[in-house]
Amino acid sequence: MARDPDFDPCKLVEHDSGEYSLVFDDFDDYVDIFDEQGWLGNGYAWEGVVQVLLAERSPEVLDQVEFDSEADLFSVRAGDPEPLAEVAAAIRDAVVDLDVLADAITRAEEQGLLD
Template identity: 35%
Template sequence: MDINNFKESIKPFFWVEHEKSVSVCLNVGEYKTEVFQTREEEGFEGNGYDWGSLATVFLEEQKPELIEAIEFDPEADMFCAYSSDADALKKFILSFKEACENDSLLFDLFSRAILD
């Protein structure tokens, strides 16, 4: 997959290349908000930290082979994952985006997310 097709396939996530690492980010608040609303009473807001909690469950359960390669650095208004291994981060975001498009899987994963 060429880089333009890759970038298109992960939207609304976006790819950022740095000198020695790569990141994939999401401006929160517009994508999959209904997922986070299911646990609003527990304090989930759909912010970057909540996305980080969801992504952690996904990584642990669906892609454990990537755990050592992927780091998360969420902010209130942005989810961000990064790695010095571009191939590992590409594998992560392609599979995470696919999971996000599968509502039953996404709601299931989110049921085990821990409030950060």
């Protein structure tokens, strides 16, 4: 896994198939924010947060990526790293400004993106 500042706080993984994955599993610092709103701060919840943030800032990216999260890992795949950099930027905004994260959780819930 390459560590690249463009993809922080996530990790970019290049697969033998030529596809790329972006993974994020550093949930511990943000669990309380999800918990306050009644959600587990797991990979699936982060998926909802990212979908909300991308829909408003880079909706075209949603057509270029495929979410593949698990409970203990947020993961998204694409054929090119460029849309994954947009996903990483959305996560970075949410972890740098916890108000952005809390607002995205609320909107993800309203849109039925959390389960």
